[in-house]
Amino acid sequence: MKIRSTTVVAVKRNGHVAMAGDGQVTAGNTIAKGNARKVRKIYDGKVLTGFAGSVADAFTLLDKFEGKLKECNGDILRASVELAKMWRTERSLQKLEAQLLVADSSKILLISGDGNVIEPESDVMAIGSGGNYAFAAALAFMESSQLSAKEIALKSMDIASKICIYTNANFVLEEI
Secondary structure: OOEEOOEEEEEEEOOEEEEEEOOOEEEOOEEEEOOOOOEEEEOOOOEEEEEEEOHHHHHHHHHHHHHHHHHOOOOHHHHHHHHHHHHHHOOOOOOOOEEEEEEOOOOEEEEEOOOOEEOOOOOEEEEEOOHHHHHHHHHHHHHHOOOOHHHHHHHHHHHHHHHOOOOOOOOEEEEO
């Protein structure tokens, strides 16, 4: 049975970064859980993290990322590159099926198992099954409104939850 999830979006605007994720975990054609917490603050509240994919795999990667973040004294770019290298080269991590979004007050990064660390040019990034919907909505709000990062993240998640069957409207939002 394939487990599907989720939508996480990160938005940076006017010195604030907001990250929101839905709470749905879907196993096959069943909603297995509706209140999963896929967005968290780490590193004394200075870094936001969000994940999509296998929960066990994501938690393994979150633990590894947090370790790298401490080694790199809070530099999320260096920590992300180190995690991506580890993910590609360590046999035990190569089959992990998850994606991570990480952000601090200056940048948003996507870390994937194929070795990519991507910083968006538009201060918006989204992952998961509903990620493209949330991403498109967030870009539209960035270009056409004066909404805050928090408001854009929530409105984008709301739109994604109305389109993607693997995304619910039980959102967790963190902001720095």
